[in-house]
Amino acid sequence: MIKRILFLLSIVIIISCSGDDHSNRHVTEETQKFYKGMDLSFQSELDSYNIQYKDQNNNAIDLLDYVTSKGSNLIRLRLWHTPEGGFNSLEKVKQYALKIKSTGADFLLDIHYSDTWADPANQEPPLFWSTLTNSEIKNAIYEYTKKVISELKEQGTTPTIVQIGNETNSGFLWDYGKIWNEFDNNWLQYIALSNTAEKAVKEIDPNIKTMIHVAGINFARFFFKKFEESGGNYDIIGLSYYPQFHSKNLNQIKNDLSFLAVTFNKNILLTEISYPFTFNWNDNLNNFIGDQSQILNEFPATPDGQKDYLEWIIKTLKEIPNNKGLGFCYWAPDWVAFEGNENTYSNGSSWENQCIFDFEHKVLKVIEVFSSD
Template identity: 25%
Template sequence: MTSEPAERAGVPRRSLLLGAAAGAGAVALGAGGAIAPPAQAAAPFVKGADISWMPQMEAKGYYWNNSSGVRQDLFTILKGYGITAVSLRTWVNPSSDPGNGHCSIEETAQMAQRAKNAGMQVLIGFHFGDTWNSVGVQNPPAAWAGMSYSQMLQAMYDYVYHSCNVIKYYGVTPAWVKIGNETNSGICKPTGSISKPAQMTGLLNAAYEMSKQVFPSTPVLVHLAQPQNLAGVQNFLDAYRSNGGKWDITGLSSYAQGGNVPTVLANMQTIQSGYGKPVMQVEYGGPVGKPTQVRDSLRAFVTGVRGFGGLGTFFWEPEGYPSFNGYNSSAWDESSRRPTAAMDGFLNV
């Protein structure tokens, strides 16, 4: 189910030998500055939202009203708040569980096509697992768990190259590709643990190189969580950089609220200046029951990130209803199906 139509269309898989050759080309490209052209820095500040649950919610009969209480296409509502981009996660061999599964590359590509047709830019986020990976969990896909490092490296080349070609088959060129999700402790542990920095870097570089092979001009992000813990983020980036790690943008998650926001913003700016890569806040959110607090903190992040030259801020799954996913972080009131005041944080900033 994950990619059969694309396979029939002749989407190729990539060999390690060709991947290594592509990697050499990517290094030269990076050294020449072509990966992150000046136009990237001049691009408008991105206001975005991760809406990966949208297809599964629609399949369960969920829908969304606009602020006037009128049922409307979710993309249209989001654009009314100045949102121009969506983030979509993808898993390797996910289950059919509505909240913790789906998001195969085939499903994600179809959703990316919908977003493109709605006039949205798309961020594709690889978790390199069969379900959630995050700052506390970095489990490899079950099919990779018993592999040696060299086997896993080959699997990474094949998987990312193939997945990017599936996205391309659906007519989408992502605006950004994110390799890993909150990878502070590494990826595909224990093989790619930060305690094995050369292997961690090798796996991530394979993903970087294959993304560039298919989408040469698309910036690639690494993604770290908890910028309030500056040393933890620096620990990853130092290890990654010292082992030859390649990335174009540093993606950061922060759900900070109120008085905690200024410290996080200062750390984000330190990360941007210290590593010479622009920062993008790829996750933000807050309690659905505190919409004005979430609004004000979102506004502070948008203003602050843009102020130091960061690239954008994404709200994580604002459309999610607690009855569907069990999470308290949302920006839609389930009883009225209207957006809460939290979404106003994107307006007039």
């Protein structure tokens, strides 16, 4: 009887929202979907090399159409302010966002607030902002964020989720919003900047969910406690989980995720995950993972092990208390080895053994997990 009532309620909600542009795009408590996402940010660059991806029968495929047809329902794109070479620029993001919209998948925008990679050890502000005062940087964040979201909305590709900074364990926009080492007491300044970005997003569209993203599940206990105590605003907890960096204790991972869900009452998205299908390589560039010490004993570096690992991730997320497991995003499943020029990753990839495509660019069996219940 209860299930029947909940079903009828969900139908009422869908019908009442049918005239709203956001009804099929935005996450709500009543219609929350489970995300099986992919970060396809490298397509901004790889698309120009005409890499031929293949399905399990060796047939040529269009990457985005294929992965979304197989169940990937969230696509993440990173945005750099003024990137060298133009990759991951707003213009490139807007172009790919139109492709995402055509598939019906949801769109996660990852704003790095940098001209290049932002992570716990690197949070360089855009060059154009590097000499601004504290008040000027706050205004720059506000105006830039509003511009980005406005332009995406105007072309009909409003993001479902907007990520305010990338792996912000140490804050962002150093030293303005740095919260690491000698800047441990700078939390209020960091929060002021983060909240300014959040405000800009919500002013353009209050239905957009904002996410704060950090690397490491255990570290998130400390971070989000400080974030909320300091007055930080956000909707979703975003986490990177790479066993070689964060933890190999599967029970601890489960416990930490449960703790976060119960303590902060927020949906949790594993924003970056991946796993190797081999320790071999397909180019001359060193890979991030190359031996057993870097992975989990429970899941070997084989196509089956990669698939089993992702199935474990999904099972773990769905067991998070109070239905707070929002899903995952597989990072760079497409970053295969390729022939580039001398300025492009030494003609290769440091990730090809963690892709969902083998060295012949044929999709691996892990793709089956995306279409499973």
